Amino acid sequence: MENQGRGPGPRPEGEAGAPPGTPEDPPAGRVPQPQPQPQPQPQPLPYEGVWRFTASAVDASVPQARHAVRDLLHRQGVPASDDLVQGLLLIVSELVTNAVRHAALLSPVLAVEVAVGAEWVRVSVEDSHPYRPTALEADHGRTGGRGLLLVREIAREAGGVCDVEHTTSGGKVIWAALPLKPAGNR
Numbered sequence: 001m002e003n004q005g006r007g008p009g010p011r012p013e014g015e016a017g018a019p020p021g022t023p024e025d026p027p028a029g030r031v032p033q034p035q036p037q038p039q040p041q042p043q044p045l046p047y048e049g050v051w052r053f054t055a056s057a058v059d060a061s062v063p064q065a066r067h068a069v070r071d072l073l074h075r076q077g078v079p080a081s082d083d084l085v086q087g088l089l090l091i092v093s094e095l096v097t098n099a100v101r102h103a104a105l106l107s108p109v110l111a112v113e114v115a116v117g118a119e120w121v122r123v124s125v126e127d128s129h130p131y132r133p134t135a136l137e138a139d140h141g142r143t144g145g146r147g148l149l150l151v152r153e154i155a156r157e158a159g160g161v162c163d164v165e166h167t168t169s170g171g172k173v174i175w176a177a178l179p180l181k182p183a184g185n186r
Helices: 061-076 082-103 147-157
Strands: 049-056 109-116 120-127 161-166 172-179
Touching: 049 061, 061 082, 061 109, 061 120, 082 109, 082 120, 082 147, 082 172, 147 161, 147 172
Parallel strands: none
Antiparallel strands: 049 109, 109 120, 120 172, 161 172
């Protein structure tokens, strides 16, 4: 066995000249079995990701959140139709408005999150208020109070879903997920 300047110790397994029985030299009469190769994970599309920002629970945050979401979708190159973007922006406006009107006392700061996958986009608003709202039915004699009903209807019409969940900190998150249909595929 040639040393090749490595010193007197044994060579690592699998190297040329390694002792019989190592992976490079299977026992006589045995055919080496191929080792399974890990499957490459699909690479995320350039527009996929999760973005989160916070805002004060004040009226001025409603248009700011809407503009931030619109700019994010545009900047990331999310392939969404104009109708889908308009629906998402209306959902963001309604959810932030509800948090400002109904949660500001216990939640002076709210969080807006946008998550984009290969085939869907999800917007959510989280606050620290423990009350979990329900969608009210249309009462034509009453103004307001139907924001969650509107959000659910927009999500349903787009083929998506909407829900309200409690957070581990005792607050809530209201979200809507819509299928992502590129503008040319409608």
